[in-house]
Amino acid sequence: MTAALMDYDEVLERFDPVLGLEVHVELSTATKMFCGCANVFGTPPNTQVCPTCLGLPGALPVLNGVAVESAMRIGLALNCSIAPWCRFARKNYFYPDMPKNFQTSQYDEPIAVNGSLAVELSDGSVFTVAIERAHMEEDTGKSLHVGGADGRIHGASHSLLDYNRAGVPLIEVVTKPIEGAGARAPEIARAYVTALRDLLRALGVSDVRMDQGSMRCDANVSLMPRGSSTFGTRTETKNVNSLRSVERAVRYEMCRQGAVLASGGRIVQETRHFDEAGGTTSAGRRKETSEDYRYFPEPDLVPIAPSDAWVQRLRATLPELPWQRRARAKTEWGLSDLELRDLVNAGALDLIAATVDAGAPAAEARSWWVSYLSQQTNSRGVELADLPITPAQVARVIALVAEGALTNNLARQVVDGVLAKEGEPDEVVAAHGLAVVSDDAALTAAVEQALAAAPDIADKIRGGKLAAAGAIVGAVMKATGGQANAQRVRELVLALVSA
Amino acid sequence: MTRLTRWSAAELAARIHAQDITAVEVTRAHLDRITAVDPALHAFLHLDAPAALAAAAAVDDGLRRGDPPASPLAGVPLAIKDVFTTIDMPTTCGSRTLQGWRPPYDATVTRKLRAAGVVIVGKTNMDEFAMGSSTENSAYGPTRNPWDLDRVPGGSGGGSAAAVAAFEVPLAVGTDTGGSIRQPSAVTGTVGVKPTYGGVSRYGLVAFSSSLDQGGPVARTVLDAALLHEVIGGYDPLDSTSIDAPVPPVVQAARAGAAGDLTGIRVGVVSQFGGDGYQPGVLNAFEVAVSRLRELGAQVVEVSCPSFDHALPAYYLIAPSECSSNLARFDGMRYGLRVGDDGNRSAEEVMALTREAGFGPEVKRRIMLGTYALSAGYYDAYYGQAQKVRTLIIRDFAAAFERVDVLVSPTTPTTAFRIGERVDDPLAMYLSDLCTIPANLAGNAALSVPAGLSDDDGLPVGLQVMAPALADDRAYRVAAAYEVARDGAEGGPLAQRVPDLEVVGR
Amino acid sequence: MPTISRAEVAHLARLARLAVTEEELDLFASQLEVILTSVARVGEVAAADIPPTSHAVGLTDVFRADVTRPGLTQQQALSGAYATEDGRFRVPRILDES
Incomplete structure (x- = not known):
């Protein structure tokens, strides 16, 4: 069943969209939120569990101090106030992926409130998104639905539960209603999530991998008639698993809601699910009764009361944040606004900066990320940051080229090897024998062979036409499969001809 | 062998550590007693005789090798309320929903007991998930009061209290959310202590009400309770509400109290706990107890705590x-x-x-x-x-402890009631915990010590002694002094006067 | 005085995931009403300026170092389960996303 959609331009003529974005981020702490189980991804089911995260009778939570500090640093980076006193609450509802049948979460006492995030759009303008709060909570386990089509919940005969993820620390960042976005609402939604991702990455608190679920976005969308100041009924779209999907989901909901409202219908406050393949949203089963989560303060955890000194100490640990980095990159790398924007849009800025931090010259770092590696993202359909290569690895390749150990052509082959997960650059070089040949004995033999094969060219060089040496160098390079050090070959050619 | 079961934990430990008797003999004597009387009592939900004997043998082996005892209670048998997890025994909480459940982990209390060489003989009956004041809410049937098998042993920890009162074990561990250690102790003539909240780890204690639950000792003497308190108490990093401070010196306080001098101690009688709804025999016994405290040198005053209502x-x-x-x-x-x-x-x-x-x-x-x-x-x-009422109760306690060192009251308004008498009347049942609840809400220490028999029905009455948070030792000192005076005046410990169930059982 | 209808008891039972019987609806409706009437006395306390107490001990800022601690093996984790499959807890079909 496909919903009727209103033309996007017509939606904008008749309505103002209001957005609210809730982003869940899994922290990359060593352990879970309330127990000492490892916070790792992809291990066999129910192997990263203990009495606490399995919700066994009698087990108790103890709060991970690093998770609290991460939450506070996120709050500070988002210009939030840090609550002088806050608690966890229990959100009570039954669901099999939640071992205790309540989620331990900060409900009305979040650790960080009232912040903002300046978001740069593709035209270079800046839109400031107001942040309502950032609070701590725990992730749920994962359910696998068996017997239905494609592992979907509907039609399944039973479900299987793995609690490795249960209790993984989550930070939920919630915006205030985003008004006045107009036609740019979908773009702003995407740009906001992008900016938040970059910020969290700069803080080093999360992997922020949307494809792996370590960053998840719920998009609340409503429409109000133009000129009105009363918000319409909103829907909450879940399962939005990529930056591109954020934009598509918001746009789809705007068009769908526009059509419903225009036909005299009513928007139902509901949870909808984004279908990645079709780019559409669909309604979840309606709840028979309104939710009543019966929140109350978590008695098994004591309040958190961050001192001013603690907050100041954490503030001092904040790294250079994305917008600060952008300003510095512009001046230090001598970029134009347009060049900077292209780098930002490509998601390359932080990667280049990290590559520079790893010792590479800015120009080379930029060149690698915006050209060769960007081409790889296109063919693979992933974001630059999701390529399986790190800035440090790129910097190493650049260093090998600078040392003369690799030619540019070989360097690309080494990068291909790293992307194919064959190992570190040096391992790829060794495994494939890609190092430039600088061994004089081997090169001398190759040059002698090439000169013997082309005596006319040898004569030209002897006659003073040094440019003719290029042909011999080329022949040697071809013969060595591109692995020869061209500079050294040229020296040998000239030396041998004049000998 | 019966004599062995009549000894206190302190006496047993001293004899075991001196190698006059073995821990195995002591354990076997208690297992025999359980076999003889538990069919009539039903204090235990689970017994593990082989494991108990093995644990006892390990203590004996260590002593024979010349190792010092792992704790002052090494080798002494003990029963655990079935609300603490035990890796080698089922943990049911008296509920059908956990029938046969074997936890894959030990509670911190269980772990400490094992490390102390205490011999765990089994798990005791309780009201389901510790909800109740009679142990009639156990899915596995009620426990009976050794003083009168037609009466309840209190609850929720009726199994632990009855087991100790009937000489099945000298020691037991209970939990107290609204009085579940103290009220059963009062009605079975045993000593029961609710330590300061946070004093004994709750890790592995299956939660009823997290902000109120507290594990604590059940014994026949104040000194035994103190010895057990020091074994199970102390900071636990696995419990966020655990207090990171040394266990109050309760053993020292119990020994000091036994000298029988309370000169300079200020005792407050809570004026809210008396009058209508209190059994006359309980009030009489309480008055006698208060006059004994006075005779021991304590200054007794009346203190009003209006929020306790x-x-x-x-x-x-x-x-x-x-x-x-x-x-x-x-x-x-x-x-x-x-x-x-x-x-x-x-x-x-x-x-x-x-x-x-x-x-x-x-x-x-x-x-x-x-x-x-x-x-x-x-x-x-x-x-x-x-x-908010909780805040007011904390304030009442704080104001009272400005004036006095400890507060006293009857532990329960009545003696043990008959099985079945209150099961259909939840409110009447709830009144059993009237005097014990304030200490749970405020988190401070409180205990019940036997205060003789009620003159109207001949059943045990408890004296409740309440002390400020972290001043558990104060309650022990007063209770120990009172215990010595009462035993002296009445010709021996009350606990020794319990009917001989082996005769009854036959 | 609070009154509790059968419908309210049914709603509470749904929230608490208890498949109560018809007889229990009647029983609990009358018992809850009696109990609530009794406990409603907490409302008599004028407490506008009294802060609520959620924790009896005044501790704050109790944290754990971010260091792994051995947990359970898969076999231990699943040891109490009614049914398992492929290292996971097997449960009846789930009707809806959470």
Whole structure:
């Protein structure tokens, strides 16, 4: 069943969209939120569990101090106030992926409130998104639905539960209603999530991998008639698993809601699910009764009361944040606004900066990320940051080229090897024998062979036409499969001809 | 061999450590006693004689090698309320939903007991999930009071109290959420202590009401209770509410109190706990106890704690609210009972059927009461208001402890009631905890020490001694002094006057 | 005085996931009403300026170092389960996303 959609331009003529974005981020702490189980991804089911995260009778939570500090640093980076006193609450509802049948979460006492995030759009303008709060909570386990089509919940005969993820620390960042976005609402939604991702990455608190679920976005969308100041009924779209999907989901909901409202219908406050393949949203089963989560303060955890000194100490640990980095990159790398924007849009800025931090010259770092590696993202359909290569690895390749150990052509082959997960650059070089040949004995033999094969060219060089040496160098390079050090070959050619 | 079971834990430990007797002999004597009397009492839900004898043998082996005893209680038998997890024994909490459940981990209390060389003989009966004041709410049948088998042993820890009173074990561990250690101790003539909240780790204690639950000792003498308190107490990094401070010097206080001098100690009699609804024989025994404290040199004054009148209603909002959430996990998905899984019903339906079948009426009643009190629209009037009453009770205690060192009251308004007498009247049942609840709400230390027999029915009465948080030792000192004076005046410990159940059993 | 209808008891039972019987609806409706009437006395306390107490001990800022601690093996984790499959807890079909 496909919903009727209103033309996007017509939606904008008749309505103002209001957005609210809730982003869940899994922290990359060593352990879970309330127990000492490892916070790792992809291990066999129910192997990263203990009495606490399995919700066994009698087990108790103890709060991970690093998770609290991460939450506070996120709050500070988002210009939030840090609550002088806050608690966890229990959100009570039954669901099999939640071992205790309540989620331990900060409900009305979040650790960080009232912040903002300046978001740069593709035209270079800046839109400031107001942040309502950032609070701590725990992730749920994962359910696998068996017997239905494609592992979907509907039609399944039973479900299987793995609690490795249960209790993984989550930070939920919630915006205030985003008004006045107009036609740019979908773009702003995407740009906001992008900016938040970059910020969290700069803080080093999360992997922020949307494809792996370590960053998840719920998009609340409503429409109000133009000129009105009363918000319409909103829907909450879940399962939005990529930056591109954020934009598509918001746009789809705007068009769908526009059509419903225009036909005299009513928007139902509901949870909808984004279908990645079709780019559409669909309604979840309606709840028979309104939710009543019966929140109350978590008695098994004591309040958190961050001192001013603690907050100041954490503030001092904040790294250079994305917008600060952008300003510095512009001046230090001598970029134009347009060049900077292209780098930002490509998601390359932080990667280049990290590559520079790893010792590479800015120009080379930029060149690698915006050209060769960007081409790889296109063919693979992933974001630059999701390529399986790190800035440090790129910097190493650049260093090998600078040392003369690799030619540019070989360097690309080494990068291909790293992307194919064959190992570190040096391992790829060794495994494939890609190092430039600088061994004089081997090169001398190759040059002698090439000169013997082309005596006319040898004569030209002897006659003073040094440019003719290029042909011999080329022949040697071809013969060595591109692995020869061209500079050294040229020296040998000239030396041998004049000998 | 019967004589061995009549000794105190301190005496047993001294003889075992001196190698006059072996821990195995002591354990065997107690196991024999259990075999003889438990069919009549039903204090135990689970016994593990081989494991107990093996643990005892290990203590004996160590002593024979010349190793110092692992603790002052090494080799002494003990029973654990079936609400603490034990890796080698089932943990049922008196509930059908956990029938046969074997936890994959030990509670911190269990771990400390093992490390101390204490011989764990089994798990004791209790009201389901510690909800009740009579042990009649156990899914496995009631425990009987050794003083009168037609009467309840109190609750929820009736099994632990009855086992100690009937000489099945010299020591037991209980938990006290609203009086579940002290009230059973009072009605069985034993010593029961609720330590300061946070004094004994709750890790592995299956939660009823997290902000009130506290594990503590049950014994026949104040000194034995103190010795056990020091074994199970202390900081536990696995419990966020555990107090990071040394255990109060309760053994030293019990020994000091036994010298029988309370000169300079100020004792406050709580004026709210008396009058209508209190059994005359209980009030008489309490008055005699207070005059003994005076004779020991204590200055006795009356102290009013007006908010205590609201403690019972506040408790019956807070505890059910927390329990409604704590017991949500018993849904048959990961462990325990599952009912109605016919391959067609949904998880939601199976959960509801499982919970309906797995919980008894009192547990369901409290879950629904708590669900109501936390619901949108009722929270402020019920749960929120109860938490404010809690503040007022803490303030009343604080004001009282400005004037006196300890507060005293009867532990319970009545002696042990008859089995079946209050099961259909929840409110009457709830009144059993009237005097014990304030200390749970405020988190301070409190104990019950035997105060003779009621002159109207000849059943045991308890004297409750309440002390400020972290001043558990004060309560022990007063109780130990009182114990010596009472035993002296009445010609021996009350506990020794319990009927001989082996005769009754035959 | 609070009154509790059968419908309210049914609603509470749904929230608490208890498949109560018809007889229990009647029983609990009358018992809850009696109990609530009794505990409603907490409302008599004038407490506008009294802060609520959620924790009896005044501790704050109790944290754990971010260091792994051995947990359970898969076999231990699943040891109490009614049914398992492929290292996971097997449960009846789930009707809806959470």
